[in-house]
Amino acid sequence: MAWVNVARVDEVPPGHMIKVTVDGDDLAVYHTDEGFFATSDVCTHATASLSSGTLNGCIVSCPKHGGKFDVRTGAAVALPCVFPVETYPVEVRGDEIWLDV
Ligand code: FES
Numbered sequence: 393m394a395w396v397n398v399a400r401v402d403e404v405p406p407g408h409m410i411k412v413t414v415d416g417d418d419l420a421v422y423h424t425d426e427g428f429f430a431t432s433d434v435c436t437h438a439t440a441s442l443s444s445g446t447l448n449g450c451i452v453s454c455p456k457h458g459g460k461f462d463v464r465t466g467a468a469v470a471l472p473c474v475f476p477v478e479t480y481p482v483e484v485r486g487d488e489i490w491l492d493v
Pocket residue numbers: 435436437438439440454455456457458459460472473
């Protein structure tokens with residue numbers, strides 16, 4: 393586990409998400425009305441990129457088959473997704489977003 397600076401705050405406007413890569417792993421960073429969250433970017437159903445989907449509140453919809461995850465917990469909340477995505481602690485330090493990966 394190590395804290396890594398992955399983006400500036402202004403790179404992730406409210407209601408948006410971005411993909412970042414840390415040590416070869418694709419992660420998604422979300423800016424919701426409850427703050428910033430981070431998960432694996434890889435859908436647990438069939439490996440689509442979640443950050444290419446849509447974010448509605450704290451729910452990200454996968455672009456491939458429409459499965460959904462709660463980005464706060466990683467829980468799968470809509471079929472065909474049943475397995476959670478991994479989540480990562482997020483801290484905002486000044487104008488930087490840091491993840492504990
Ligand atoms: Fe994400 Fe199928 S790959 S729902």
